[in-house]
Amino acid sequence: MITASPGARTTPATTHQADWRQLWREAITDANALLAMLGLEHLASRLPADDAGFALRVPRGFVSRMRPGDARDPLLLQVLPQLAELDQVPGFSTDAVGDMAARSAQGVLHKYDGRALLIASGSCAINCRYCFRRHFPYGDEMAAAGQWRKALEHVRQDTSIRELILSGGDPLSLATAKLEELTQGLAELPHVIRLRIHTRLPVVLPERIDTAFQRWLADLPLQKVVVLHANHANEFDPGVDAACARLRDAGATLLNQSVLLAGINDDAEILAALSERLFAAGVLPYYLHQLDRVQGAAHFEVDDTRALALLEALRQRLPGFLVPKLVREVGGEASKRPL
């Protein structure tokens, strides 16, 4: 016989879901605290003042996938401010792709045929040191209902748009109720057959893919593609696998884009392991991006000759469907440019 003290409650583990907003708020934002969690206090003297002008931000779950005591950990290096970010390097600017200001002002970016990209939110759960976002701390004004309407009006008037891409920032930083509001507007756009979501949240805060979100995605009467962003196999753990499984169960095709980053994944073994790990989670590699040349990120750059050699090495060791396309974004072109 099982006895329980008065007032004791048992919550079946299977029905419990962590509140992703709470986890979002509990992210680490102090570089010294992060170093202390990893037993790397001795690196504190190498931190730039004021996080080099771009706040450190990393969810605790992502920190738990870092190797304690390893100053070269590939996940740590993606988020830890470095003195090298202060270097002014010719060719690296604060507006690397040339249209970032226009992006945040208009909310919709229609550069490529058939696809319109909506800046759904400026927020991210993690601050990646190599990201153009470090120079565009745009707020969340795009999430306002009025902005949705303007962006959707553009899409309504252009019937050549078959695919709507939600990007940012991270569009899944929005509450599911906000996403519902947006996709209700899609019912008036019969020419849009596909919704694509560009998000790093299933990797860095997999709790975001909760039951309510999964239901929203599953109920959308559209083709669905979710493009994740992971740069290293170590970013995966059972929680991320579960989030990917929930996305697939909701009917989404899962792809991944990575950024080629010196000291993090510029190695054929590491890139091959990433592709294999992605496939194990039900995700296909899509793009491997050459770095956008943003000021403060020059130390991450891998030159094109090496990038092409890495790609060739990948082709030799992997099936074709696990080799990503190596591309660079060049302002004003009709597509991403293959290298």
Ligand SMILES: *Cc1c(COP(=O)(O)O)cnc(C)c1O
């Ligand atoms: C990258 C991007 C897309 C998507 O390009 P695909 O090659 O289809 O993945 C669409 N619109 C804009 C503005 C982009 O930057």
Ligand code: SF4
């Ligand atoms: S937009 Fe993507 S790469 Fe940039 S900070 Fe957010 S999650 Fe990182």
